[in-house]
Amino acid sequence: MRIDDVNINTSIKYGRILYDQGLGKVYDIVVDAAFCLVFPVISICLFFGIITRHSPDPFLDTFFLIMGLWLLLGWYLKGKLICIEGGGLKYNKNAVIESLKLHFPETRSITGSKKIKNAIESTRWGGIKETTILFDNENAYINRYAVAGHNKRSPFHAPFHYISLLRFKKALLKKITHKNIA
Numbered sequence: 001m002r003i004d005d006v007n008i009n010t011s012i013k014y015g016r017i018l019y020d021q022g023l024g025k026v027y028d029i030v031v032d033a034a035f036c037l038v039f040p041v042i043s044i045c046l047f048f049g050i051i052t053r054h055s056p057d058p059f060l061d062t063f064f065l066i067m068g069l070w071l072l073l074g075w076y077l078k079g080k081l082i083c084i085e086g087g088g089l090k091y092n093k094n095a096v097i098e099s100l101k102l103h104f105p106e107t108r109s110i111t112g113s114k115k116i117k118n119a120i121e122s123t124r125w126g127g128i129k130e131t132t133i134l135f136d137n138e139n140a141y142i143n144r145y146a147v148a149g150h151n152k153r154s155p156f157h158a159p160f161h162y163i164s165l166l167r168f169k170k171a172l173l174k175k176i177t178h179k180n181i182a
Contacts, residue, residue, distance in 0.1 A: 005019045006019055006116060006132065007020050012141055016081060032152075032153075035155070039068030046060070074159055078154075078155050082162075084096065084140040084169050085139050092140075099168070100119055103167075115134065117132070117133045129145070142165055144164065
């Protein structure tokens with residue numbers, strides 16, 4: 001997704017990366033929903049016996065249930081913004097960007113405007129991870145995701161990225177607090 005399409009004010013208001021709507025964006029949401037709902041639907045059908053087979057397989061039932069829950073969690077977290085208090089335009093914007101480079105050393109470029117930055121990072125397997133940072137006067141809001149084929153955000157990796165951003169936030173808040181005390 002292009003950062004030019006991000007609706008900054010609406011995203012900050014709702015705590016999620018939201019794009020200016022177009023037919024392509026609606027299509028992306030529908031395809032993502034269908035993909036993420038396949039495993040839960042199959043696991044429910046297996047559990048209640050709607051899909052029958054010759055012999056029950058608890059391993060398969062458990063696998064579909066776990067994958068379904070994981071994808072639903074990823075679907076929810078992939079657009080979620082993490083608020084970094086005190087990281088906004090007035091205070092510590094540069095500290096946020098510097099810490100991003102230190103915490104994610106594979107970052108190769110940071111582009112954007114005054115209110116939005118996009119950091120791109122190459123992965124070992126040839127994929128791309130993107131970190132989007134939105135700024136208002138008081139706070140910074142950050143989201144990270146893996147980009148899969150056809151420039152689609154991967155829901156499978158979203159829980160891992162969410163945890164890494166929580167660690168980043170914790171380290172950054174220590175740095176900001178230490179800097180303000182000194």
